[in-house]
Amino acid sequence: MSGVEVQNITKRFGRALALDDVTVSFPDGGFFGLLGPSGSGKTTLLRTIAGFHYPEAGRIRIGDRPVEQVPVEQRDIGMMFQNYALFPNMSVADNVGFGLRVRRVPAAEERRRIAETLDLVQLGGLADRRPAQLSGGQRQRVALARAIVTNPKVLLLDEPLSALDKSLRVDMQIELKRIQRDIGITTIFVTHDQEEALTLSDRIGILRAGRIVQVGPPREVYDRPVDAFAAGFLGEANWIPDSCLAGLDLPASPQGHRFAVRPEALAIGTAPDLARNALRGRLVQRVFAGAMATCLIEVEGSPWKLVARDRDIPDLPGAGEVWLSWAARDTIAVPA
Amino acid sequence: MTRAALPLLGRLWLALILVFLYAPILVMAAMSFNASPFYQLPFEASTVWYEKMSANPQILAAALRSVLIALATTLIATTLGTMASIALFRYDFPGKRVLQVLLFPPIAIPWLITGTAMLIFFFAVGIGRGTPAVIIGHVALALPYVIVTVTARLSSFDITLEEAARSMGAGAWTVLRRVTLPWIAPGVVAGALFAFAVSFDQFVVSYFLSEPGDSTLPVLIYTAIRKGFTPEINAISTLIITLSMTVMVLAARYSRLGGDR
């Protein structure tokens, strides 16, 4: 196994700058999530590491080996595609064995490794099926098995779970994490689903307009976003209006900073909690969604959102004046 | 007109058109089995014209030449056409639209013009008339059909299959052989059958390019008709049309031309 280093990568498509001087390091054995809105360059970065795009400038290392000039087929990677890209004319076993066949692995070892890998993804009995005879979740497992059977140096996942429905997706997230930990392979994956990124990754990189905005462990990125974009993209942020800043306990100087609070850090009541930061607002709507509830509150003309367990929200008089309070350490400060 | 009458009328119209299209061919086929050389009725069943045909060395030589030319055309046009289709599908490059448009002149310009132009040019550059000239011409006419057919099949091909194969370590040749070609095979087969049909049925270009006395079957038939035809020609024509229709039914089954997709 080995880590991946990307240094000062620039990639253009015609006039459009898809990657703008990107430098990021993917640690050995880690599970790294690349997150960003569409067009942010996350898929381009993944495909550049894979070798489908050649960068105009910059360096890429997989382990100790510089690979900028190495074609895809010689980079020793495993990749899972969004639509799985299973070969329709081959059985499950032949799909999984494709990379071994190409590497001229002896037949006996090929059979052994196909069986091993299919067991790992819990598809032991389906080796002779065709992709068309499999369910969505099974196809996904075949695609994963196919990507890891050759023991590649790095596993690249392009929106691996986006084609599955919600309940199956959660199961597969757990499964994917287990397999990745079992074989300890450096994994880079692209997603636009922030919850998925938070669940799977031990490091997250947020991209915007071809640049890396922030890299770090999920909790750190969530709790201490470096700018307003990161704060708003990963999780939701209630921005504190400038006119309300007076009297609040703030982590940084009001000059040159903006402040926000996460919806789940807020408590709501009919009177201010004087031990904590508190703001007055007007309750617009309370939305019940089973265990959780969402309140929409207007604070000095800006819309706020509160998320809490429904039972933790006191009975409120319809719509009207309410108080929101939160612990001072939950205030997020970003440069204005 | 009532609601039920209209579809009925439509079906009747369709039936009349099928009669118009097939009646003369069936009459010709029937007459090839009629003993009378002047198509006299009553019909007297006989295979005498087929026997005469198979004893006619000129017809046999022309038939053999036609088949060989069609096979050579099929081989060359299918190979070159498939290569070009893959390139047109896989790469984006300036001038791609122009190359696609350039496929239409060989189809759209009347063969009379293309044929005479080839004759002039081949004489000017020393190729002259004869079987090589005919093959060169036929391949050019068949190429657009192959490219259109294979491209149609490729349009349903998922390019990430190629990317997946490369990510697993397969080189360009392996990707082509194990992933791309298996997928487009039905289109290639259909294209090859079209190419065969274009060449085997081609009259105009063969007519201008073949050496007198060294002609293909359609050219021989044309010359024979103009001299005053004999039922032998009838017999060989029946065989030709049966063969080319069979080829086309096969091509249609591979390319699923028309109908509900």
Next chain:
Amino acid sequence: MADLAAAMDRRRLVTLLSPAYLWLLVAVFLPLSAMLFFSLLTDLPQDAPDWGLTLDNYGQFLTNPTYATLLWKSLKLGVMVTLACILIGYPCALVLARTIRGRARETLFLLVILPFWSNSLVRIFSWAIVLRGNGVLERSLDWLLPFDIRLNLMFTTPAVVIGLVHSYLPYVILTSYLALQAIDDDIIEAARSMGASRWTILRRLLLPLSLPGLLAGAVLVFVPVVGSFMEPRILGGRMGTYYGTVIEDQFIAVYNWPLGAALSFILLAVVLLIIALASPVLKRART
């Protein structure tokens, strides 16, 4: 780095594309250009060492009214055959595309376009057998009708038209069918829900929406018919002298290749003009 990859891609692209297009260049595009050159020659270089450049061949077309008359005759033939193909073929495509469903439609469609892919010369020949004096058609009519009938169709203009319609009808049906089949059923149902009659649906929806297909078919019929020579020769007899047969004569019988090239080139110009005129509507078909 990117240059390296691009260079490799470019090499593959050229390797894959150039054989096919070089072939088309040598066998189609260079010959068409050579024809222009030859049409400006006084004599063939291989026959006469003292050949020169001239516009006489085009001058002949202008001074000798025979050529213009024959071109006009061929154009009229083209119009006749095209109109006949549209009137016969479009309703047929309509029936196939809009009233017949499932496997029956597939089979019938194949049956309709199958003859188009079989040998056209042989099909024209089969009409010669049917139409000839005292042939199959006349004998059948004799047998069916109480009165004596002499059609004498063979070696007449109608015979040529019948043969050409038979040859090219499948084109119109094919292109119209494809255009009609592509029309979304929902559109028709929406129109019916708004109370449109069948006639209104045909006139206001089906016809305009399938017009590009119909026109494509018309061009595909008109162009080769104007350049036809084999069909008039076999079915037209003495009536069968057209522009195409004159060109054939220049190459096969008279051996006046420069004149033949000039006549061919004029025909090519006419053909290109027709395609250019039709192309605005045809382009709409792709969107």
